[in-house]
Amino acid sequence: MAVSLRGLTKVFSPGTERSKVAVNRLNLEVPHGAFYGLVGRNGAGKTTALSMLTGLLRPTEGVAMVSGIDVWADSRRAKMAMGVLPDGMTFFERLSGRQLVTYAGLLRGMDRATVAQRTDDLLGAMDLSDDAGTPVQDYSAGMRKKVMLAAALVHAPGLLVLDEPFEAVDPVSAANIRELLQGFARAGGTVIVSSHVMDLVQRMCDHVAVVDNGRLLAAGTVDQVRREKSLEDTFVDLVGGRTHVGEELSWLRPR
Amino acid sequence: MAAPPVKPEPVSTARDIPRVSRGPSTAATARHLVSLKARLTWATLTRSPAVIVGVVLGALWGLAMMLIFGFMLVSVPNILPPEGVLATAVVTGAAGTVLWWVFSIVSGRADATLHASQFALFPLPRTGIVLGQVLGALVGIAGPVTAIGLVLHATMWREQPAALITALLLMPVGGVLMILGNRCFTALAERMAAKRRVGEAITLLFLVMLMLAGPMITAVMAGVGSLGESLYSVAAVLAWTPVGALWAIPADIAAGSWVMAAARIGVVVLTGAALAALWNRALRTSLEQVTGSAATGSAKQVHGAGLLDRVPARPWGTIAARSLIYWVKDPRYSGSLVVIPVMFLVFWISSSGGMGMLLFAGPFVGFLMAYAISADVAYDHKGFALHVLTGVRGWEDRLGRVIGMLLPGVPLTGLALVLACMFSDAWHLLPGLTGVGLLALLGGAGISSVISARYTFPVPLPGQSPFKTPQGFTVLNILAQMAAVLVMALFTVPAAVFLVVQMVTGNPMWGWLGLVVGALVAPAVCAGGIWLGGKWVDARAPELLSTVSSYR
Structure with a gap:
């Protein structure tokens, strides 16, 4: 298995009255070569679960394994096997786009020539070549996502963990990135993508896991999970909580 | 989902343009802003036990400083002759005013809680925002401290009844001038800081000036001669500047020099008008070009991976x-x-x-x-x-x-x-x-x-x-x-x-x-x-x- 999460649990400020279970005994197996979608509502625990998988957040309980390596026992080896696009983080934004990707490569101990070559290729693929010398702090939100994605890819990892990779990215770049990721998965790489855009996940991924309230509600191939319906309808059925907004907000009509 | 019962719409006529609420009145806007500032101040001070401890310690320190400084101000008339009182009043008054004015620039975004651009999406009258910002400045920490300071400042004139009464009457004017300048320069700084490099340069420049201020003053003092002499000459100049004129008026009134008093009042009025006009302009741009103020950096490109x-x-x-x-x-x-x-x-x-x-x-x-x-x-x-x-x-x-x-x-x-x-x-x-x-x-x-x-x-x-x-x-x-x-x-x-x-x-x-x-x-x-x-x-x-x- 490329990734296996066993009983992964995160409790924030345990033992206090503000104690909150963000991820609750999550079990998930991701096979090699899978393009896995992780879907859930806002605050379902997707980012917390992925942070525990990628070594950014220590689990309260449970195990996260990447290709059989325990992320929290042998974290350096596990981190070398992963490329991560975290959500809600910013990297060193006074560096230029090229510098940032180079920095990420060199930090992983790669040699300079390889890093320079790959940085060029990646900036081209992300359509950032013209802005390679501009400080990242002057980038738009979508460009930031793309340069951080490039920084996650530079060491050619076997597993990509991407938290909301398409947020704020323009449709053309998104299509390019999607193609790039699908090619990567066809070549045997594993991709985990979190999103709450169901259409995207249904079109792009071959596997999907539905998370709500920190628990796993369903997991498997997209066709297994959605059966005859669209993924969006399945998701709404699983998660529930639809309100009949139209009736309650009857005053919301232009006068 | 059944359609909610909707009254059949009358055929719209020219008079029947959809009626939109006008939004809150000026007074209501000001009230909202002041209560917002009060709540934010309270929330900042009581965020966590550690912060509360810190706030209490800080408050004790501040209180001690105020006591010492207040005692010094109050005892001035007992030590110095009337000219000395005048000089002290002008210098301390001007210092307080300058502090209020430049604080916003030096500290970057000192008090962004009531920044105009945050309210651009709400239908608020500009006069309401102005009033709310002025009154909101009084709510907080600096406001009450300054108010007490101003009262102590006025008591320096207690030997001359005419001057004391004038000083007490002018006290609110001083407060308004301080706040007006503060809001004006904050609004201007907000626009300038939008150009990041400019903002950073200003910050560094201020840092250098701040550090050099001490030795420079020492050097100037040493050049002019004794401390007393230099204080008098500094005060004489300050008394005609926008920051110092107001604080010299009580002495003019007490001495009966009406022309001088009128001239200084002219300086104060001009200053106030200029600040208000500048602020009004800055405020309008803040409200109308909110997104335009996004930081724009230098176009300088780094070649290769640099260092x-x-x-x-x-x-x-x-x-x-x-x-x-x-x-x-x-x-x-x-x-x-x-x-x-x-x-x-x-x-x-x-x-x-x-x-x-x-x-x-x-x-x-x-x-x-x-x-x-x-x-x-x-x-x-x-x-x-x-x-x-x-x-x-x-x-x-x-x-x-x-x-x-x-x-x-x-x-x-x-x-x-x-x-x-x-x-x-x-x-x-x-x-x-x-x-x-x-x-x-x-x-x-x-x-x-x-x-x-x-x-x-x-x-x-x-x-x-x-x-x-x-x-x-x-x-x-x-x-x-x-x-x-x-x-x-x-x-x-x-x-x-x-x-x-x-x-x-x-x-x-x-x-x-x-x-x-x-x-x-x-x-x-x-x-x-x-x-x-x-x-x-x-x-x-x-x-x-x-x-x-x-x-x-």
Whole structure:
């Protein structure tokens, strides 16, 4: 298995009255070569679960394994096997786009020539070549996502963990990135993508896991999970909580 | 879903344009803004037990300062003749006004809680926002303090009833002038800071001016002669400036010089009108071009990977290059670089003639540089995630930061050591001082490496002004920082002992011994700090990341 999460649990400020279970005994197996979608509502625990998988957040309980390596026992080896696009983080934004990707490569101990070559290729693929010398702090939100994605890819990892990779990215770049990721998965790489855009996940991924309230509600191939319906309808059925907004907000009509 | 019952719409006519609410009135807007400010102030002060303790300690300190200062103000009429009272009134009044006016610029976004651009989406009348901002300035900490200060200020005129009454009547005018200037310059600074480089340059310029202000005033005073004389001449000039005119009016009234009083009132009115007009314009742009004020950086492009191409291609080399880039480009770091030459100048001026503090400029510069990286992880903020994700070894993270600091730190410290000995004509002390300097710089770097891995405190975030007081920063953090400084100072003792012995006995051998001790101990402390700090980073990098990324 490329990734296996066993009983992964995160409790924030345990033992206090503000104690909150963000991820609750999550079990998930991701096979090699899978393009896995992780879907859930806002605050379902997707980012917390992925942070525990990628070594950014220590689990309260449970195990996260990447290709059989325990992320929290042998974290350096596990981190070398992963490329991560975290959500809600910013990297060193006074560096230029090229510098940032180079920095990420060199930090992983790669040699300079390889890093320079790959940085060029990646900036081209992300359509950032013209802005390679501009400080990242002057980038738009979508460009930031793309340069951080490039920084996650530079060491050619076997597993990509991407938290909301398409947020704020323009449709053309998104299509390019999607193609790039699908090619990567066809070549045997594993991709985990979190999103709450169901259409995207249904079109792009071959596997999907539905998370709500920190628990796993369903997991498997997209066709297994959605059966005859669209993924969006399945998701709404699983998660529930639809309100009949139209009736309650009857005053919301232009006068 | 059944359609809700909707009344059949009448055929719309010209008079039947959809009616939209006009939004709150001027008075209601002002009331909302003031209550918002009050709630925000209260919430800031009572966020957590640690903050409350800090606030209480801070309040006690502030109260003590106010008592001392108030006592001084009140006792002025007993000590000084009427001209002295006038001069004191003008100088202190002008100082208070200037403080109110420039504070917003120096501190970057001092009080953004009621910034106009935040209300651009709401249908609020501009006069309401203006009124709310003026009244809101009174709610908070600076407002009441200033009010008390103004009352004490007015009591200085108690010997002359006419002047006292005038002063009391003018008190609100003074308050309004202070707040008006504050809001005006805040609004202007908000527009200017939109050009990031401009904002950063202004910040650094102010830093330098602030540091030079003390020695410059001292020098000017020394030139003019006695303190009293210079105070009178300064006051005479200030009394005709926009910041000082108001505070001289009571004396004019008491003396019956109506023309002078009228002229000064003219200055005050013109000042107020100019500030109001400027503010009105700035406010309109704030409300109308909210998105246009987004930071626009320089178009300067970096070719290739810049410094990252010129260091050993190891993680520690890369981190050193990144640190150095930040030392140059980030005002939170480059501020320290600008401060150091200025500091040297301050030392030089304040110890003109004889061996004063200047002699210790070298170790002091080393100390400042080493201390500057003691909050490095907090300065990284969320960027530290990249170090966690890439699995950089702790010692490489530490070593890179130390090297990045030493690249400017070693030449600066060396220069300060040599220049200090040259200006004080004390070459015989150079070896001993170098020993202490080594311990301050290298040993300090080791201690900073441990501190930044373990004890983090809120700092201004990337992109913010280095003057911004970060949220959650309390007196307790200052105590922790003082403890860190103390530890770093303690580690210079091994070499400092020899220096002191040399200064007492006059035997140069002790100085050379100090150098040897420094050269042996400093690298050991540095390496030990990098090792221990690195172990701590390895053990708790994720916890460190969640602590520093929670700073807002």
